[in-house]
Amino acid sequence: MMDVELYSSEEMKLVDDIINDNINCGIAIIEKVSHHVIDSGGKRIRPAVMLSAYKALNGTDIKSAVPLAASMELIHTGTLIHDDINDRSVVRRGIPTAHIKFGTSAALLTGDYLFVKAFELLSEYNKEIRDVITGACISQAIGEIIQSQNIQNVLLSEQDYLNIIEQKTAGPISASSKAGGLMAGASEKDNELLSDYGLNMGIGFQIMDDILDVVGSKSNTGKVIGNDLNEGKMTILSIHALNNSKGSDNDHMKKVITNNENSNDDIMEAIRIMKDVGSIDYAHDLSMVYGNKASDALEQINTRTEEWDKLLALSDFAVDRNH
Numbered sequence: 288m289m290d291v292e293l294y295s296s297e298e299m300k301l302v303d304d305i306i307n308d309n310i311n312c313g314i315a316i317i318e319k320v321s322h323h324v325i326d327s328g329g330k331r332i333r334p335a336v337m338l339s340a341y342k343a344l345n346g347t348d349i350k351s352a353v354p355l356a357a358s359m360e361l362i363h364t365g366t367l368i369h370d371d372i373n374d375r376s377v378v379r380r381g382i383p384t385a386h387i388k389f390g391t392s393a394a395l396l397t398g399d400y401l402f403v404k405a406f407e408l409l410s411e412y413n414k415e416i417r418d419v420i421t422g423a424c425i426s427q428a429i430g431e432i433i434q435s436q437n438i439q440n441v442l443l444s445e446q447d448y449l450n451i452i453e454q455k456t457a458g459p460i461s462a463s464s465k466a467g468g469l470m471a472g473a474s475e476k477d478n479e480l481l482s483d484y485g486l487n488m489g490i491g492f493q494i495m496d497d498i499l500d501v502v503g504s505k506s507n508t509g510k511v512i513g514n515d516l517n518e519g520k521m522t523i524l525s526i527h528a529l530n531n532s533k534g535s536d537n538d539h540m541k542k543v544i545t546n547n548e549n550s551n552d553d554i555m556e557a558i559r560i561m562k563d564v565g566s567i568d569y570a571h572d573l574s575m576v577y578g579n580k581a582s583d584a585l586e587q588i589n590t591r592t593e594e595w596d597k598l599l600a601l602s603d604f605a606v607d608r609n610h
Contacts, residue, residue: 337352372391419462
């Protein structure tokens with residue numbers, strides 16, 4: 288139901304139209320790489336949050352807000368392309384990653400192009416809005432660097448993990464939400480509550496992604512099960528399993544995380560350990576904690592509209608989904 292509400296709306300069509308206008312530039316390789324990623328079925332969470340926040344806080348000129356929403360998705364798309372290159376990922380959303388299909392150079396430069404087009408759109412807005420978005424982009428880049436420095440780091444703490452995902456995943460969602468409030472002329476208090484809503488929703492969203500990496504189906508997620516484990520990415524589940532397993536199970540977790548070439552049996556055994564020590568349940572409970580924090584922030588905003596309901600539904604979707 289949530290997918291239908293998000294992607295069939297008139298506003299989201301306007302967002303897609305602006306995205307297409309900006310990537311259809313007459314340069315064939317840029318268009319091919321961009322459409323390959325953008326048309327592959329992304330959730331459009333950031334523009335959906337931004338537009339819903341704008342309308343929930345009584346914004347009425349939707350056409351003035353749509354380019355900002357489109358810029359958030361262009362930034363996200365450029366980031367995905369660059370992240371896949373950095374992570375050496377071969378599949379995203381069930382299809383080859385851009386650099387695998389079109390080559391690293393074409394993918395890298397297309398990501399650069401999307402960033403520039405996004406900031407061209409962003410330049411039309413006031414400094415306060417620009418600062419919110421650029422600040423999130425800076426934090427996201429730092430978060431990605433810190434994450435890459437901690438690949439295969441079996442000593443990474445839960446708090447360090449949460450700090451990383453706050454920067455690289457939750458920050459842009461928080462910025463999208465706050466930008467919507469700023470566009471609507473909301474009070475400083477309501478804008479901070481929207482920021483808190485997006486931040487907590489984003490943390491819950493990333494934890495749910497971690498869970499789906501080990502229990503999701505490839506047909507729903509488009510990802511190979513256990514991919515994070517195989518790439519040595521530290522997640523809340525692997526950290527919990529390392530802290531709560533003993534003996535040969537603990538040794539196996541460390542071996543899988545620090546090994547660059549694991550067999551499917553190795554991965555499945557690591558997932559079995561995660562289940563046995565309660566890592567999946569722990570992660571799910573934690574994602575719900577952050578989902579509830581997002582809802583609590585919304586409850587403090589003195590408005591109850593259809594768009595407020597959609598924001599609430601978005602935070603529920605973030606922590607209770609199968610893709």
